Amino acid sequence: MSAVRLAVPDEVMRRIRAHGVDTYPHECCGALLGRDGDGRREVIELVPLANHRDDSPRNRFEVMADDVRLAEKMAHEKRLELVGWYHSHPDSPARPSEYDRDHAWPWYSYVIVSVQKGVACDVTSWRLQEDRARYEREEIETVAHPVGI
Amino acid sequence: MAVKVIIPTPLRAYADKRESIEVQAATVAEALAALTTQFGDLKKHLFAEDGKLRSFVNVYVNDEDIRYLQRDQTSVKAGDTISIVPSIAGGAPKRGRVFPWPRKR
Numbered sequence: 001m002s003a004v005r006l007a008v009p010d011e012v013m014r015r016i017r018a019h020g021v022d023t024y025p026h027e028c029c030g031a032l033l034g035r036d037g038d039g040r041r042e043v044i045e046l047v048p049l050a051n052h053r054d055d056s057p058r059n060r061f062e063v064m065a066d067d068v069r070l071a072e073k074m075a076h077e078k079r080l081e082l083v084g085w086y087h088s089h090p091d092s093p094a095r096p097s098e099y100d101r102d103h104a105w106p107w108y109s110y111v112i113v114s115v116q117k118g119v120a121c122d123v124t125s126w127r128l129q130e131d132r133a134r135y136e137r138e139e140i141e142t143v144a145h146p147v148g149i
Numbered sequence: 150m151a152v153k154v155i156i157p158t159p160l161r162a163y164a165d166k167r168e169s170i171e172v173q174a175a176t177v178a179e180a181l182a183a184l185t186t187q188f189g190d191l192k193k194h195l196f197a198e199d200g201k202l203r204s205f206v207n208v209y210v211n212d213e214d215i216r217y218l219q220r221d222q223t224s225v226k227a228g229d230t231i232s233i234v235p236s237i238a239g240g241a242p243k244r245g246r247v248f249p250w251p252r253k254r
């Protein structure tokens with residue numbers, strides 16, 4: 001697979017950061033709807049989702065399958081695809097944990113925002129490699145507004 | 150009995166780019182076994198090394214989560230549709246335990 005990149009509108013980026021700040025010191029998570037094709041992937045909209053995991057909300061989140069189905073349905077209705085997910089790492093770097101790797105599929109873009117002491121810092125995006133051994137970092141290209149493919 | 154298994158977008162690359170596959174099966178377990186026999190590369194994304202479904206992988210028969218039916222022994226009949234849906238689980242590293250990433254080999 002050649003180098004991957006993800007186009008994200010400014011507004012979506014702003015909302016990912018804001019969601020991470022809002023839920024700090026707990027994690028936030030949500031779905032990314034967009035388009036994928038010809039080596040280019042673009043996020044158009046985000047769908048914030050609830051964290052269903054209450055035993056350790058500070059460093060674990062879980063979006064139940066029903067919410068995933070809902071996000072898929074929303075994408076379908078808007079003629080978009082569910083291209084990935086975002087979540088926050090409160091007071092941790094914006095890179096995937098072992099736990100993240102165990103609970104992921106290839107293809108999806110996994111965007112992580114690091115929220116340090118309540119302030120949104122780095123935002124990175126990752127794709128799980130096919131052998132599940134590691135993530136490949138995907139470059140985020142911020143765009144002024146969705147441009148379509 | 151022929152049942153339809155819907156392949157989620159992220160896994161289509163391992164199933165001939167197909168959106169759905171028809172398999173012959175009487176239970177969910179048989180359907181998933183038939184699917185992963187036909188498309189071996191799907192296996193590691195659905196099953197953990199111990200052979201159990203990965204904890205974030207959910208299976209629905211028509212619109213019912215098999216956890217509320219008979220799990221993988223849930224029977225299926227001709228015309229049923231099986232969907233594979235991920236839960237999205239993730240987490241920040243535990244405080245003070247930052248993993249080296251990417252992992253060195």
Ligand SMILES: [Zn+2]
Binds near residue numbers: 100
């Ligand atoms: Zn994480």
